[in-house]
Amino acid sequence: MTRSDQPSAVSLQPTGHHPLGAYVHIPFCRQRCHYCSFNTGPYRPAAMDRFLAALLREIDRGGEAEWAGRVTIGTVFFGGGTPSLLEPEELETLLDRLGKRFALAPSAEVTVECNPESLTRDKAEGYRLAGVNRLSLGVQSLDAGLLVRLGRLHSPEEARRAFEAARDAGVDNLSVDLIYGLPDLDLPGWEATVRGALAWGPEHLSAYGLTLDEGSRWHGEGVAGLPDEETVTAQYWSLARLAREAGYEHYEISNYARHGFRSRHNQVYWRAEEYLGLGPGACGFLGGVRYGNVKPVERYCAMLDAGTLPIGTHEILTAAQRKAERRILGLRLSDGVPFAWLEDKAPLVESWKELGLLEVADDRCRLTEAGFLLSDSLFVELLEPRS
Numbered sequence: 001m002t003r004s005d006q007p008s009a010v011s012l013q014p015t016g017h018h019p020l021g022a023y024v025h026i027p028f029c030r031q032r033c034h035y036c037s038f039n040t041g042p043y044r045p046a047a048m049d050r051f052l053a054a055l056l057r058e059i060d061r062g063g064e065a066e067w068a069g070r071v072t073i074g075t076v077f078f079g080g081g082t083p084s085l086l087e088p089e090e091l092e093t094l095l096d097r098l099g100k101r102f103a104l105a106p107s108a109e110v111t112v113e114c115n116p117e118s119l120t121r122d123k124a125e126g127y128r129l130a131g132v133n134r135l136s137l138g139v140q141s142l143d144a145g146l147l148v149r150l151g152r153l154h155s156p157e158e159a160r161r162a163f164e165a166a167r168d169a170g171v172d173n174l175s176v177d178l179i180y181g182l183p184d185l186d187l188p189g190w191e192a193t194v195r196g197a198l199a200w201g202p203e204h205l206s207a208y209g210l211t212l213d214e215g216s217r218w219h220g221e222g223v224a225g226l227p228d229e230e231t232v233t234a235q236y237w238s239l240a241r242l243a244r245e246a247g248y249e250h251y252e253i254s255n256y257a258r259h260g261f262r263s264r265h266n267q268v269y270w271r272a273e274e275y276l277g278l279g280p281g282a283c284g285f286l287g288g289v290r291y292g293n294v295k296p297v298e299r300y301c302a303m304l305d306a307g308t309l310p311i312g313t314h315e316i317l318t319a320a321q322r323k324a325e326r327r328i329l330g331l332r333l334s335d336g337v338p339f340a341w342l343e344d345k346a347p348l349v350e351s352w353k354e355l356g357l358l359e360v361a362d363d364r365c366r367l368t369e370a371g372f373l374l375s376d377s378l379f380v381e382l383l384e385p386r387s
Contacts, residue, residue: 095131
């Protein structure tokens, strides 16, 4: 394994076996949520303008690589931060530049993460006309008090209006993000949020258990009222049941979709395929190399002003690391992995089967719903040298 803080030390050469994903990080928010540990900073129009100019330069530099003409981009995901702070014209400029520097597949899935308070019908329509065909709405909760505690800027009513505005604008692929395990969130309160969001009829639902990651305000200061493990587990099971009853497939540990509406971009990650990382702090994976851009926005802009790619770190994965990642990432999906990938872990597979955590069918190993719930500890077991 090789690590480096020298951008010039990394040579990226995608294999070209699959279309690339492209993750584009928009690093600005009007207000940072208390649970957030992502690479974000306060929104200022001048800072956004400078950043966008640098981002276009990064796309140009990537397009100058000798391999750029041999690959196709199959998915684009604008994450953040708050990508919905972008005006439709700005988003159109970014997508146009990507399409000029790389081959953007005509059927590419193009997703923008949106905060409810920054999404209007006109903006949603502008995004759609610019080439966006999927919106992911960061609702998180439909409890007004909890939204305030989380540091969110929208109300439950504004979340619903934003969803309806996107529908009115002709967006026919909408995802809703929710969080369970929140402070003082009991089971009835969680079920009210899930039922409310499902009643809107989104094509996709993502629901994550709260984690207090380093870099978040709640990690540093702590937060009172966190529910116990039994309550969080009950919230997980109620989500799985309500989503199933509403016709959603539980296709990944934290994700549910109507038929044909899985997140194509996120499946690039879970299938250990290759993707570009664009923007400050964005990560990419090309040709067995995982790399990360520098995080400070000013440093990112300055490096591109100087004609240097803003890669801050990289890691060359060994064959053993690649194998371990493919197994773990593949088991996150309901599709599972070929049994042959786990033959050297046969005793572990058998013990998981006996516990009802894994099933083997059609020569594939798949985690059950109970296995999904315990997946973090199962993956630790999978990485242990002896099983």
